[in-house]
Amino acid sequence: MAEGLNPISDTPGFDTVLIANRGEIAARIQRACRELGLKTVAICSEADRQAPYGQTADTFLCVGPANAAKSYLNQNAILIAARLTGAGAIHPGYGFLSENAAFSQAVEDAGLVFIGPDARSISAMGDKIAAKRAMIEAGVPCVPGPDTALPEDAGTVERIANEIGYPVIIKAAGGGGGRGMRVVQEPALLHEAISLTREEAKQAFGSAALYMEKFLQHPRHIEIQVLCDTHGNAVWLGHRDCSMQRRHQKVVEEAPAPGIPADVIQPVGMACVEACRQIGYRGVGTFEFLFEDGKFYFIEMNTRLQVEHPVTEMTSGIDIVQAQIKAAQGKPLDLQQADVTCDGHSFECRINAEDPDSFLPSAGVVTDLVLPEGEGIRVDTHIHVGYRVSPYYDSLIAKLIVHAPTRAEAMVRMREALEGTHVGGISTNLPLLRALFEDEAFAQGERDIHYLEQWLKERRAA
Ligand code: ADP
Numbered sequence: 001m002a003e004g005l006n007p008i009s010d011t012p013g014f015d016t017v018l019i020a021n022r023g024e025i026a027a028r029i030q031r032a033c034r035e036l037g038l039k040t041v042a043i044c045s046e047a048d049r050q051a052p053y054g055q056t057a058d059t060f061l062c063v064g065p066a067n068a069a070k071s072y073l074n075q076n077a078i079l080i081a082a083r084l085t086g087a088g089a090i091h092p093g094y095g096f097l098s099e100n101a102a103f104s105q106a107v108e109d110a111g112l113v114f115i116g117p118d119a120r121s122i123s124a125m126g127d128k129i130a131a132k133r134a135m136i137e138a139g140v141p142c143v144p145g146p147d148t149a150l151p152e153d154a155g156t157v158e159r160i161a162n163e164i165g166y167p168v169i170i171k172a173a174g175g176g177g178g179r180g181m182r183v184v185q186e187p188a189l190l191h192e193a194i195s196l197t198r199e200e201a202k203q204a205f206g207s208a209a210l211y212m213e214k215f216l217q218h219p220r221h222i223e224i225q226v227l228c229d230t231h232g233n234a235v236w237l238g239h240r241d242c243s244m245q246r247r248h249q250k251v252v253e254e255a256p257a258p259g260i261p262a263d264v265i266q267p268v269g270m271a272c273v274e275a276c277r278q279i280g281y282r283g284v285g286t287f288e289f290l291f292e293d294g295k296f297y298f299i300e301m302n303t304r305l306q307v308e309h310p311v312t313e314m315t316s317g318i319d320i321v322q323a324q325i326k327a328a329q330g331k332p333l334d335l336q337q338a339d340v341t342c343d344g345h346s347f348e349c350r351i352n353a354e355d356p357d358s359f360l361p362s363a364g365v366v367t368d369l370v371l372p373e374g375e376g377i378r379v380d381t382h383i384h385v386g387y388r389v390s391p392y393y394d395s396l397i398a399k400l401i402v403h404a405p406t407r408a409e410a411m412v413r414m415r416e417a418l419e420g421t422h423v424g425g426i427s428t429n430l431p432l433l434r435a436l437f438e439d440e441a442f443a444q445g446e447r448d449i450h451y452l453e454q455w456l457k458e459r460r461a462a
Helices: 023-035 052-056 075-085 101-109 119-126 128-137 154-164 187-205 262-279 309-316 320-328 407-419 430-436 440-444 451-461
Strands: 016-019 039-045 059-064 089-091 168-172 181-184 210-214 220-228 234-246 249-255 283-292 295-302 345-352 368-370 377-381 396-404 422-424
Touching (some): 023 377, 023 396, 059 075, 119 128, 119 262, 128 262, 154 187, 154 210, 181 187, 220 262, 220 320, 234 309, 249 309, 309 320, 309 377, 345 430, 396 407, 430 451, 440 451
Parallel strands (some): 039 059
Antiparallel strands (some): 234 249
16 A cells, blocks of 8 residues: 555555445445445345445445344344455444444454444443443543442342432343333332342343432433544534433434533533543444433443434534544544534434324335425435335434524524425324424423423323
8 A cells, every 4th residue: 555545554444334234324324435435335134125325335235134133133144245345344323233242343353343432342331330330430420329230138229229319210231222221209119110120121131230320300311422533532522402202212303402501511521531531432422411400410321323413413514424434444533622613503303204193103115205405404314206114124214404503593494494395105203393393392492301202292182
């Protein structure tokens, strides 16, 4: 290789990236790779052979049947696909294998680059008790409660709950996806809640380890995006508010989180960066917090790219996926914390193929498609007219993202963008999103994580 092309001697050089994912994120990652001059390998299951990003990839191959366990989660098939196509790196996207420590290790053992953190970081953050301990050490504020597993002894457990103060929440150390947790309102219900959660944790996550913390009653969900290279440099790229959730699933996200004074968020962002340095984290990641009464409480770290990364891209002007790939190439960060700014306001709406009333997934062929365009509007999607929305996977079919100078202007822009969006042939949650962007309380901002569910309940009753 000519001198100058690879300025760092230990740079893990790769010129082809296999994208081990599907849907909008597969298309998004492919775009970032192309813009960086990298070749791409798209993979699919038998149900996704028509995927448009397959046609635009340099190589497209099927790795297994529709069942994700046998395709998108099939580590061997994906590693073989990488070998066959000469890919030097694997980007896992989000979901599927993105937070699987064994896969990160297997990719590296195969002599390839995993575009994400190493297995050690994924495991450390996947165990919520270990993660909490690491965060406390780095000075990141956590929810009150011990950073150790709950003992079996009934008396000790009662004492811990009394010290925290009711209501408390029992959580599985290995939990995820909003499962493996139980709220306890009063002492009489404590032991039963613990044994039920322990049983569930054993079954679902293969570990009976539990921990206990204070249950916060009206928090907002606020998260901090970080970006780290392999040379000890780390920055945070601002914050997002993801409080609009249904069944712990995010529906609308925005950046920045409204109403948070800079002097309140600043030390939290810096503590996240410090935590990354201490654990030797590399690539992109998100620290999730509950925010209540002016205080931040860490709940977990996601060691991957997130669905809602575009709102931060819009306000920071930084292409997070490109930055993630460059970090995986061993390149030093080309920005410092002082270079990171937050310009204007951004919203993202997740458009799901689902019935807007029953929320049941809606599969079928897209017969009609109108997508909005214009200043400050971005659509991340993989669908087109004739596309068959498959019943096998997540119902996310598009992300509608807007950016404007102020939150109020971004609301107006999103209303217009939603009006200008039409998906025919299948049901979507578009009517619901349109109504939410007309809601006055939502327009004021700073709603808590229960707001959307309450709003839906009131709508149904009306
Ligand atoms: P998972 O990994 O399953 O997503 P999290 O720890 O991120 O679990 O918690 C998921 C959701 O559960 C949070 O977004 C919040 O709504 C609720 N939750 C978790 N911990 C608490 C707590 N201490 N107090 C109140 N709500 C909580």
